[in-house]
Amino acid sequence: MKAVxxxxxxxxxxxxxxxxxxxxxxxxxxxxxxxxxxxxxxxxLYRVRSAELGHSVMNEIWGKRYDDNADANGGTPCGTNGLPACTTVPGPETGESRDDWDDIDDYNGMNQNSQMLDSSQTYADIYPGYGLAVTVGSGNVTRLITVTVTTPNGEAITFNGVRSNY
Incomplete structure (x- = not known):
């Protein structure tokens, strides 16, 4: 044999x-x-949390009546059938606490430093780094509700809704 x-x-x-x-x-x-x-x-992740915040605020506003002078049960718009005219200056009434906001114009000017409903915490406490700005237009027939959420990286996401006086 040969060695390999x-x-x-x-x-x-x-x-x-x-x-x-x-x-x-x-x-x-x-x-x-x-x-x-x-x-x-x-x-x-920032966008998902922004959507969560924006939708929760919009849903809360959407559940309120149109105006202090509108029929609380709906059906009769303010300024008709003997009801007073609609509020012309949006914003909470003087001395009204956050838990007493009962119509959509009370939310005008709400921001991340506003208290959450039925809580002592602010939106900034729960959503650190996020910005929140709510504007409610004035009008007798319709009001534009704009909720703008700013993410920690500076992206502004806007949610709009239109409410009618009905």
Missing amino acids: KSRSQGFTLIEMVVGMMVLAVALVMLGTMLFPQADRAADT
Whole structure:
């Protein structure tokens, strides 16, 4: 029998260079495509929390009557059938606490430092870093409700609703 001579095991210089090139291309692709997605994931979370805040405020406002002078049960708009005219200056009545807001114009000027309903906490306590601004237009027939939520990275997301005097 003839002895088989064993060859030394290892990589050639060309194989090493090709391997480093493949690794370099893979790292560049990861660095430009995959890693920046982590920043975008935070933006998505901010938008979801903004939607949660904006919708909860809008739903609370939507559940209130149109105006102090409108029929509390609906059906009779203010300024008709002997009811006084609608309020012309939106905002809470003097001395009215947050829990007493009973119509949509009371919410005009609400912001992140306003107390939450039935709570001693503010919106800033629950949503740190988020901004909140609510405006309610004045009108006898319709009012535009605008809720603007600003995310911690500065993106402003606006929610609009129109309420009619009915």
